């Protein structure tokens with residue numbers, strides 16, 4: 485039987501209305517009974533326009549937001565029922581890569597400090613010595629196609645694509661099994677986007693990672709993902725195999741998104757994922 489990595493079960497999130505100088509705004513139903521499951525080792529895409537609830541769902545998976553109702557399980561562990569110590573251990577296994585590699589790297593930290601930071605944060609779980617940390621830093625850079633000579637340089641010395649590689653190395657540091665990829669290539673030039681997407685494919689094959697890929701770009705999702713869910717105003721309107729949804733969308737919303745899809749600008753996938 486296929487192992488389930490992530491299970492979102494009937495999750496709703498209501499943000500209370502905010503009080504401002506013009507009175508109290510209405511509450512926002514950011515997620516409405518969202519259910520989906522991501523299998524171990526697959527790439528699952530979540531696609532929706534701005535304001536559809538992608539960030540709220542992603543933050544909920546990271547336990548930075550608490551759903552108003554419903555449950556989220558990672559490898560069978562219900563996030564709402566874990567102790568602080570169990571949550572800390574789980575955090576080492578679920579990591580995120582953000583959209584903007586310029587904003588997500590501290591300009592005052594060297595690459596070494598950036599990629600080893602998670603090893604320090606998760607020291608209790610990982611328990612590495614200084615020597616092991618330093619070996620791991622070089623290994624992480626090599627995984628993303630960069631040499632150890634870069635470890636003592638600073639973010640401003642790198643291009644956007646290299647910075648995103650450093651972000652990916654940092655996300656891999658604690659040995660996660662599930663990576664949340666929040667529009668990881670949308671801030672990059674198209675040619676660099678393809679290289680980073682290929683790197684993500686290679687890493688998935690090599691490390692057996694599971695990807696939860698958040699995007700508003702169906703072309704990139706079609707390239708990278710096995711299955712996809714389309715979210716609109718907090719509701720999943722359609723989900724299933726990418727091939728089925730792209731070739732025969734059932735909902736009006738899916739037809740609209742696919743109709744507006746630009747030509748796929750990334751090369752054919754290579755390796756075992758082709």
Ligand SMILES: Nc1ncnc2c1ncn2[C@@H]1O[C@H](COP(=O)(O)OP(=O)(O)OP(=O)(O)O)[C@@H](O)[C@H]1O
Nearest residue numbers: 499500512514532533534535536537538539540541
């Ligand atoms: N802290 C909050 N308080 C109140 N409303 C919020 C809060 N965070 C998000 N929202 C609202 O919830 C809805 C979903 O927002 P969310 O950021 O999850 O969407 P998104 O799909 O990630 O959008 P984007 O692609 O623009 O980031 C929006 O209407 C947003 O205004």
